[in-house]
Amino acid sequence: MIEVKNLGHDIGGKIILKNVSLALQEGSVMGLVGINGAGKTTLLRLISGVLTPKQGEILIDGQSVGEEEARRALFFLPDDPYFTIYTTGESLYKMYKVFYPQIDRAVFDRFLKEFALDPKKPIRNFSKGMRRQLYISLALAVGPKYLLLDEAFDGLDPLSRHVFKRVLNELVEENGTSVIISSHSLRELEDFCDCYVLLDQMTVSASGDIDETVNSFCKFQLAFPEEIPDEAFAHLPVTSLEKSGRFVRVVLQGNAAELLPQLQALGPAVLEEMRMDFEEVFIHEVEKRGYLK
Amino acid sequence: MKIFFRYLSYRLKISALRTLIFTALSVAICLIGISEGNTAEKIKYCQSGLYMLATALCITASVVPLFELSGLKNRRNLDTLYFFPIKREKMAMVHFVSGLVQVVAIYTVTWGASYLWLALNTDYFALVYMIPYYFLSLLLAFVIYSIYCFLFMQANTVADGVLFCALWIFLPCIVALSASWVFDSKIADNLAGWGIMYTPMNNLTVLFQDLVEINRPDYWRRGVEEITDRWYMFFIWGAVGLAAANGYLISFVKKGAEQAGEISNSPFGYALLIPVYGYCFMMMPFGIYIPISLVVYLIIMLSGYLIYRRGFKFKIPDIVVTVIGLVLPFVMAYIKLADALSHF
Numbered sequence A: 001m002i003e004v005k006n007l008g009h010d011i012g013g014k015i016i017l018k019n020v021s022l023a024l025q026e027g028s029v030m031g032l033v034g035i036n037g038a039g040k041t042t043l044l045r046l047i048s049g050v051l052t053p054k055q056g057e058i059l060i061d062g063q064s065v066g067e068e069e070a071r072r073a074l075f076f077l078p079d080d081p082y083f084t085i086y087t088t089g090e091s092l093y094k095m096y097k098v099f100y101p102q103i104d105r106a107v108f109d110r111f112l113k114e115f116a117l118d119p120k121k122p123i124r125n126f127s128k129g130m131r132r133q134l135y136i137s138l139a140l141a142v143g144p145k146y147l148l149l150d151e152a153f154d155g156l157d158p159l160s161r162h163v164f165k166r167v168l169n170e171l172v173e174e175n176g177t178s179v180i181i182s183s184h185s186l187r188e189l190e191d192f193c194d195c196y197v198l199l200d201q202m203t204v205s206a207s208g209d210i211d212e213t214v215n216s217f218c219k220f221q222l223a224f225p226e227e228i229p230d231e232a233f234a235h236l237p238v239t240s241l242e243k244s245g246r247f248v249r250v251v252l253q254g255n256a257a258e259l260l261p262q263l264q265a266l267g268p269a270v271l272e273e274m275r276m277d278f279e280e281v282f283i284h285e286v287e288k289r290g291y292l293k
Numbered sequence B: 001m002k003i004f005f006r007y008l009s010y011r012l013k014i015s016a017l018r019t020l021i022f023t024a025l026s027v028a029i030c031l032i033g034i035s036e037g038n039t040a041e042k043i044k045y046c047q048s049g050l051y052m053l054a055t056a057l058c059i060t061a062s063v064v065p066l067f068e069l070s071g072l073k074n075r076r077n078l079d080t081l082y083f084f085p086i087k088r089e090k091m092a093m094v095h096f097v098s099g100l101v102q103v104v105a106i107y108t109v110t111w112g113a114s115y116l117w118l119a120l121n122t123d124y125f126a127l128v129y130m131i132p133y134y135f136l137s138l139l140l141a142f143v144i145y146s147i148y149c150f151l152f153m154q155a156n157t158v159a160d161g162v163l164f165c166a167l168w169i170f171l172p173c174i175v176a177l178s179a180s181w182v183f184d185s186k187i188a189d190n191l192a193g194w195g196i197m198y199t200p201m202n203n204l205t206v207l208f209q210d211l212v213e214i215n216r217p218d219y220w221r222r223g224v225e226e227i228t229d230r231w232y233m234f235f236i237w238g239a240v241g242l243a244a245a246n247g248y249l250i251s252f253v254k255k256g257a258e259q260a261g262e263i264s265n266s267p268f269g270y271a272l273l274i275p276v277y278g279y280c281f282m283m284m285p286f287g288i289y290i291p292i293s294l295v296v297y298l299i300i301m302l303s304g305y306l307i308y309r310r311g312f313k314f315k316i317p318d319i320v321v322t323v324i325g326l327v328l329p330f331v332m333a334y335i336k337l338a339d340a341l342s343h344f
Helices: A040-047 A089-099 A105-114 A128-142 A158-175 A186-192 A210-215 A256-264 A278-288 B002-014 B016-036 B050-073 B075-081 B088-121 B127-154 B158-183 B186-194 B199-212 B224-229 B232-254 B270-283 B292-309 B316-342
Strands: A002-011 A014-024 A029-034 A055-060 A074-077 A146-150 A178-182 A195-200 A203-209 A217-223 A238-244 A247-253 A270-274
Touching (some): A002 A040, A014 A040, A014 A055, A014 A195, A014 A203, A040 A074, A040 A178, A089 A105, A089 B002, A105 A128, A105 A158, A128 A158, A158 A178, A186 A278, A195 A210, A217 A256, A217 A278, A238 A278, A247 A256, B002 B016, B002 B088, B016 B088, B050 B075, B050 B088, B050 B127, B050 B158, B088 B127, B088 B232, B127 B158, B127 B199, B127 B232, B158 B186, B158 B270, B186 B232, B199 B232, B270 B316, B292 B316
Parallel strands (some): A029 A178, A029 A195, A074 A146
Antiparallel strands (some): A002 A055, A217 A247, A217 A270, A238 A247
């Protein structure tokens, strides 16, 4: 289990994170979300041991992340990983083998083949997506207990995203790997994350099970015989209300089955429940915090 | 310790080509220098080539740290390197030892080639003295190497690191020269002579060249007494080397990955170098007599802080330090005047 306790960090006096606490259970996949500059990358760099926290502690299976033994269980794939003009897939494999002797060459080769990458070619000629595929192949070959992925889907084409999600699911199901993944692609996160952490105002502002969170909201589309005032919805737990003449789209916080009779009582000609997804929940959350007008 | 040796072996492997190129260049330079000085026609001016060896060693000990540590100035590299399961202390030691092994390897091959050439082609050198010279010069190379490792670690970018190393070469010497003018001190005079980190190597080489070339037809002793009289300076530099090695390790461990690429704020960097260079130039004998020195001073300070802050982003301490420098020559002139008057 990864435990982050009261973590605080600043860079050059500028506070980036304060009082961040979270726990990643074994075998779970956590989505790390937040607007740009919320501190997602810093949090991942702290958890991976790249940065040393100014406050609080990070424990990997009960050991401080500063310990070699603890970090042996981790694999961090940064947004913009290491390479020099001479780096090839082969040379990266050799470097990772120094620190992860258990790295599986057959798995590495299998994924290189799957992504159609040549391990002998210098990666400076690769696109960002191809580089990411190469590092993902390394991560999968290492088979870590904890995998930290920063902007995991950045630069991947739809086919690579598909392959990536499939192999990540394999890794979680077969190896029991726990994953923390930061991404702006919330629809992708919803596909395979079971929990999420929302960073805002330098701290964890919301967290929990993705399905439960999505299900705690419901969205309805209504059409009325004639235009009705906003006050008609005042007694309802409205998160967002969009009106266009006689048509209303409303997002409510709560159980759809319980709220449906209250909406029917308003006398709509048409009442239709719509599917809510994680991205919409996120947008409502950031709207609520005043980031989107 | 397994991870230490695995990483060390990896570092040595990836730097093998570089080491090979440096070795080839070093051997070529030394052999050309030695063979040039030892042709049959020039037998009267024969040279053992210790100077060439010392030069090659000094260059190697100065350049290898820059290559060995430059990868640590890039955030992208650190994001990968620092999450690897190896303690920072071990990583610091690996980079230090790896560079040192390269220096020793390059020098050993160069020294061996020079020794062999001299042994096979000449018969008037006391080559036995080359053996203690080999070990003693390596100790001094350790001092130079450690100082460069320490200085380079103070910077957050490769360019700053190279500048720190370059500026620190003459700093103690310039400070001592300024002090010797202001205070007429023999200690300052002595420091000025020994204040460049290559001076001990130079003086050791002079000493051993005299010993190796003892049978030269035109043999003459070049200030052996002067060098041996100041033997303690070797120990002072040795202590500086040890302190630098220790400082390097501490800096490596303490330096956060977030500092890579940022402004180099080390107290051993621009914050010290800019005012010291500026003040020293102001206090040179011409400082108070020639107005141009004021312009030179302002150019040093302005360009220094421009490089330090990466643009016209001067801070209050920069301005305060610059203003102090403007007052300093007058204070020094007053001290000199008071000193002169007291002799009447």
